[in-house]
Amino acid sequence: MNEALALHGIRKTYNPGKPTAVEVLRGIDLTLQTGEVVALVAPSGAGKSTLLHIAGLLDTPDEGQVILAGTDMTRLGDRARTIARRDLVGFVYQFHHLLPEFTALENVVLPQLAHGTPRRDAESRAMDLLDRVGVRPRAHHRPAQLSGGEQQRVAFCRALANAPRLLLADEPTGNLDPDTSDRVFAALMDLGRSTGLSALIATHNLALAARMDRVLRLDAGRVVPA
Numbered sequence: 695m696n697e698a699l700a701l702h703g704i705r706k707t708y709n710p711g712k713p714t715a716v717e718v719l720r721g722i723d724l725t726l727q728t729g730e731v732v733a734l735v736a737p738s739g740a741g742k743s744t745l746l747h748i749a750g751l752l753d754t755p756d757e758g759q760v761i762l763a764g765t766d767m768t769r770l771g772d773r774a775r776t777i778a779r780r781d782l783v784g785f786v787y788q789f790h791h792l793l794p795e796f797t798a799l800e801n802v803v804l805p806q807l808a809h810g811t812p813r814r815d816a817e818s819r820a821m822d823l824l825d826r827v828g829v830r831p832r833a834h835h836r837p838a839q840l841s842g843g844e845q846q847r848v849a850f851c852r853a854l855a856n857a858p859r860l861l862l863a864d865e866p867t868g869n870l871d872p873d874t875s876d877r878v879f880a881a882l883m884d885l886g887r888s889t890g891l892s893a894l895i896a897t898h899n900l901a902l903a904a905r906m907d908r909v910l911r912l913d914a915g916r917v918v919p920a
C-alpha cells in the first residue's frame with residue numbers, strides 16, 4: 695500500500711441551499727504516494743484551505759472519500775477520526791501559531807506528551823528535529839525571540855513531532871523572504887526524503903512549487919496537473 699492519501703470525488707458547498715451558497719470543490723480526485731511532496735497552486739479563494747482541511751480531517755466533505763493510510767476516513771465516527779488526525783496528519787499554517795509562552799523546544803515536545811510519549815524521548819526527538827532544520831541553537835528561545843524563518847522552521851518541527859504519515863501545509867512560506875523560504879523548504883524536503891513523509895503544500899510561490907515532485911492546480915473546483 696503505497697498511497698499516503700487518496701481523495702475520490704470530493705465535493706464541498708458552503709451554505710448549501712442559501713443565496714450565499716459557494717460551491718468550492720466539485721469532484722476532487724487526488725492521490726499522493728508515500729514520500730511524495732506535491733505542490734497545490736491556485737488563485738486566492740479557489741478552495742485550497744478547504745481542500746487541505748478536508749484532507750487533514752479538520753472538515754468533512756459533502757460527498758466523496760478521504761482515504762488515509764488505506765482507511766476510508768469518511769466512514770469513521772468523530773472520535774476515531776480525531777485519533778486518526780492526531781496520529782497520521784501534521785499541519786503547518788501560513789502564520790505559525792506557536793504557543794508564545796513556551797520555548798521552541800517545548801512547542802515541539804508538548805504535542806508528543808499529549809500523544810503519550812515519555813518526556814525524555816519527546817525531548818530527544820524534538821532536539822533532533824530542531825537540529826535538522828538548523829534551529830537547535832535557538833531551542834530555549836520563545837517564539838518572540840526568533841526570526842520569522844526560525845519560527846516557521848519550529849512550526850514544521852512541531853507538525854512532524856508525532857511522525858505523521860502526511861504533512862499538509864497552507865502557504866507555509868507565505869510571510870518569509872525568498873532566501874528564508876528556500877531554506878525552510880529545503881529542510882522540509884530533507885526531512886521528507888529521510889522519513890518517507892508525504893506532503894501536500896499549498897503555495898502561491900511558483901518557483902518553490904517547481905522544486906516539488908509534482909505540481910497540481912486547483913481550477914474551478916477540480917484538481918488538474920499544472
Ligand SMILES: Nc1ncnc2c1ncn2[C@@H]1O[C@H](COP(=O)(O)OP(=O)(O)OP(=O)(O)O)[C@@H](O)[C@H]1O
Pocket residue numbers: 708709716718736737738739740741742743744745
Ligand atoms: N465557512 C465558510 N462559509 C462560507 N464560505 C466560505 C467558508 N469558508 C470559505 N468560504 C468560501 O469558499 C471559498 C474558498 O475558500 P478557501 O479558504 O478554501 O480558499 P483558498 O484557496 O484557501 O483562499 P486563499 O488563498 O485566499 O487563502 C472562498 O470563496 C470563501 O469565501
